[in-house]
Amino acid sequence: METCTLDGRVYRLHAISLPPSDGEQATISCLLNPDLIPLLPNPLPPTCPPPSTSTSNRASPPNFSILQTAHKGAGIFAARPIEAGELIMREHPALILPTGKFPKEVYDALADRLPEKRRKELLAMANARSKEECESEVEGIVRTNALMLELDVKGVIPEDRREVYGGVYPFVNRANHSCGPNAAIKWDLASLTISLYALRDIAEGEEICKTYVNPALPRATRMSILQKNYRFRCDCPWCNIRRVPCPNPDQGSESAGTEEDFTPSELAQIASSDADRAALGSWIYTHPGYTKWWSDIARPDSLVISSHLSALSLIEKEGLHGLQNLFVEEIAMCYAMLGSLEGFREWGTRVVKLCKVEDPDMARRFEEWLEDPERRVKRWGWRKKQREQQSGKKRTASADDDEAMEGVGSFLFPDEDSD
Numbered sequence: 124m125e126t127c128t129l130d131g132r133v134y135r136l137h138a139i140s141l142p143p144s145d146g147e148q149a150t151i152s153c154l155l156n157p158d159l160i161p162l163l164p165n166p167l168p169p170t171c172p173p174p175s176t177s178t179s180n181r182a183s184p185p186n187f188s189i190l191q192t193a194h195k196g197a198g199i200f201a202a203r204p205i206e207a208g209e210l211i212m213r214e215h216p217a218l219i220l221p222t223g224k225f226p227k228e229v230y231d232a233l234a235d236r237l238p239e240k241r242r243k244e245l246l247a248m249a250n251a252r253s254k255e256e257c258e259s260e261v262e263g264i265v266r267t268n269a270l271m272l273e274l275d276v277k278g279v280i281p282e283d284r285r286e287v288y289g290g291v292y293p294f295v296n297r298a299n300h301s302c303g304p305n306a307a308i309k310w311d312l313a314s315l316t317i318s319l320y321a322l323r324d325i326a327e328g329e330e331i332c333k334t335y336v337n338p339a340l341p342r343a344t345r346m347s348i349l350q351k352n353y354r355f356r357c358d359c360p361w362c363n364i365r366r367v368p369c370p371n372p373d374q375g376s377e378s379a380g381t382e383e384d385f386t387p388s389e390l391a392q393i394a395s396s397d398a399d400r401a402a403l404g405s406w407i408y409t410h411p412g413y414t415k416w417w418s419d420i421a422r423p424d425s426l427v428i429s430s431h432l433s434a435l436s437l438i439e440k441e442g443l444h445g446l447q448n449l450f451v452e453e454i455a456m457c458y459a460m461l462g463s464l465e466g467f468r469e470w471g472t473r474v475v476k477l478c479k480v481e482d483p484d485m486a487r488r489f490e491e492w493l494e495d496p497e498r499r500v501k502r503w504g505w506r507k508k509q510r511e512q513q514s515g516k517k518r519t520a521s522a523d524d525d526e527a528m529e530g531v532g533s534f535l536f537p538d539e540d541s542d
């Protein structure tokens with residue numbers, strides 16, 4: 124079988140060759156709209172970052188192990204302490220395919236085209252679907268595990284012909300769900316890899332979890348999506364408020380409570396968590412931000428920093444570290460505008476650490492700035508100068524001064540208000 128048709132659309136089976144890994148020729152087995160095929164690298168250049176899921180192709184031993192849990196199947200655990208921002212593993216998908224229900228033969232043909240070792244890794248993955256729902260074991264595995272992929276970042280395929288694609292990863296997909304995840308994923312089209320990285324410091328032995336749903340949704344909605352799509356009842360500390368958050372919830376002995384078990388005070392805690400999550404989800408639209416603040420001298424100097432610190436403390440409470448980077452970056456930039464070397468160094472260093480995998484360009488930019496912030500950050504100390512000018516301590520900062528700063532380093536945020 125080379126092609127198949129679904130809802131009048133033609134799809135082609137396609138294999139992408141990867142640089143050999145562990146001495147074996149690696150392949151991604153794909154089902155693609157033929158228009159997408161020329162957009163994807165094939166073969167992948169050997170210079171691309173290699174996957175890092177096994178010991179043999181890493182300079183240092185992996186920082187994770189895959190272990191059996193008590194009631195969630197397999198899971199990923201920290202083999203040593205892992206720092207916020209650190210890479211945990213990088214992996215190519217075994218399969219790439221569009222959403223939609225294809226005949227059994229299509230799923231089986233996709234798996235059969237993988238090298239034997241990879242095929243076995245795929246077939247060992249979790250399948251939360253019954254035989255009645257998914258006749259093919261491979262389809263069940265796809266429906267339990269596939270993560271959304273962006274294959275056409277440049278928007279080459281016209282809007283009305285675009286499809287949603289998913290990737291299946293025998294190692295990264297072992298990460299179980301938490302509504303307060305300590306890890307997240309980042310897809311990179313150029314290397315066709317997904318990276319799993321730490322959102323906060325993770326202790327040795329702690330389970331490494333990502334979120335399967337938008338964690339800003341209310342608990343009841345999260346639970347119903349998880350039940351519908353993945354067939355489990357979430358037992359994370361935020362869904363089961365009686366369980367004290369612990370490093371490895373899987374080792375907890377209490378069983379998850381049911382809706383009816385909750386006392387009025389527990390229900391109030393759930394409502395408060397829902398409200399905090401909703402507030403965080405829309406924080407940047409409802410609270411002061413750096414872009415409007417930096418040049419508006421009528422606003423207090425501490426306005427954005429104190430608002431962002433409140434957001435970060437809610438993030439800590441709800442375990443939503445996936446939302447923290449914007450707040451950390453903006454606090455660093457506020458300190459730059461206030462001319463505070465100490466503040467900029469503290470928060471800028473956090474940006475570098477947190478963005479290493481998630482946003483390497485941002486990490487590099489802050490690294491450069493941190494070498495000589497006063498010269499490299501454009502408009503360094505601008506608000507401080509304005510205040511000094513206001514209080515008459517200094518003569519008006521001349522336009523020449525400002526112009527002399529133009530072109531020194533690059534500036535993170537646009538001059539125009541956009542928030």
Ligand SMILES: C[S@@+](CC[C@H](N)C(=O)[O-])C[C@H]1O[C@@H](n2cnc3c(N)ncnc32)[C@H](O)[C@@H]1O
Pocket residue numbers: 194195196197198248249251267268296297298299300301353354355356357358359
């Ligand atoms: C993508 S897989 C995760 C890895 C899986 N545990 C394994 O053995 O490969 C998703 C499945 O893992 C289980 N799972 C993930 N997170 C869970 C959680 N927080 N509580 C219970 N089961 C969970 C569910 O069975 C779900 O359908």
